[in-house]
Amino acid sequence: QQQVKQSPQSLIVQKGGISIINCAYENTAFDYFPWYQQFPGKGPALLIAIRPDVSEKKEGRFTISFNKSAKQFSLHIMDSQPGDSATYFCAASGNAGNMLTFGGGTRLMVKP
């Protein structure tokens, strides 16, 4: 019930392309869905987050799409750049006291 499944495990995209990472969850009590970005040698850092009252949130080249009925959400990186090469983690949490549950991570490589 607490699991968040993330795919793909790794992704290679050409510079300028669109990177898409998908996550699915089971627990309908989840109401907060962040994405974390981790560069080599660094800890994960919050990138963008969404709550289920909206279906999409955009910040610059990064967009979260959320499908409540399907219990799925995805991260789209438009015009992908080599500097976007990192590991991306989706996560989900619910009400007070409900810890973040992380997906398994996606290693993204953007080729010049």
Place this chain on the structure above:
Amino acid sequence: ETGVTQTPRHLVMGMTNKKSLKCEQHLGHNAMYWYKQSAKKPLELMFVYNFKEQTENNSVPSRFSPECPNSSHLFLHLHTLQPEDSALYLCASSQDWGAGANVLTFGAGSRLTVL
């Protein structure tokens, strides 16, 4: 730096050694966490402290012993570890436990190698 500082950044130890990892946060947060990151389990929660009190222990072996003397400092004491304990150990903090637990600030991690 992100406001969460971890030392040492790299540690090599034998299975009979005793060592400690240190974490300090300068964000005024009340909750602190230890995560283990390895190839098999990318982000595995180990311990949670809220206002210095341990609120979560995720079935972690006793060879890992956490200590939280105050809301700004967190330690992970290591004793008789196994080679499979080699991993990146990440410290994180959040404003509070509960509703504030869903926004984490991570440190850069301590890379541990057990020989």
